[in-house]
Amino acid sequence: MDTQEIQAVHAVLHLISHRNKNQHQRAKWWKWLARLKRTAIDLGSQNASVAIPASYKQYLSAHLIPRCYLAFSTVIAENQFSTLGIVLMATLSRFAKATGTRLEEETLQRPRVKKLQPAPPTEDRGERVSRADIDTVPSLEPRPQVSRKKSEQSTSDKDPAIKKSKKTKRKKNAIDDLFSGLL
Secondary structure, eight states: HHHHHHHHOOOOOHHHHHHHHHTTTTTTTHHHHHHHHHHHHHHHHHHHTTTTOOOHHHHHIIIHHHHHHHHHHHHHHHTTTTTHHHHHHHHHHHHHHTTTTOHHHHHHHHHOOOOOOOOOOSSSOOOOOOGGGGOOOOOOOOOOOOOOHHHHHHHHHHTTTTTOOOOOOOOHHHHHHHHGGGO
16 A cells, blocks of 8 residues: 555645535535545554455445446546546546555446346327328417406596606617627
8 A cells, every 4th residue: 555645646636626626516426425424534644564454445346436436537528628537537547546456347348137037018008190190280479468457458548646767768789780680
């Protein structure tokens, strides 16, 4: 076990988590970054003469590193933060080498799920209807707007408290001329 290398890995993970916490802390891969960071600080604080127990190496190789690998590979696959994902994968590789854990290719692959055979159709799925069979076509004309009642209009004209607001015309500029054809 190389303590200095693990401390260097922790420093990189700490900087990544500090810089990206606000943006990515709700992402699914973030918890694996936090777990890897905690494990790195735990192992980095030990003496170089103390070896990692075999059970802890088994935990790292069977559980932590493969799941971090899957989580960080999704960051790369999303393409939006692919550079961050590549740095995370490189740091994970550096951590695995520093701890001396060996990974098998089988542990890095996603678990295969058996495909279920579709059940025979027992329910009625209906009949297909072609567009030619439909005689009526819905109207694309807008519906007429419902106007206010005449009594409401006459009371608003008589009431001096209610003033009609007049729209003031704005001066047109070059941008208004450009976009006038769109409306």
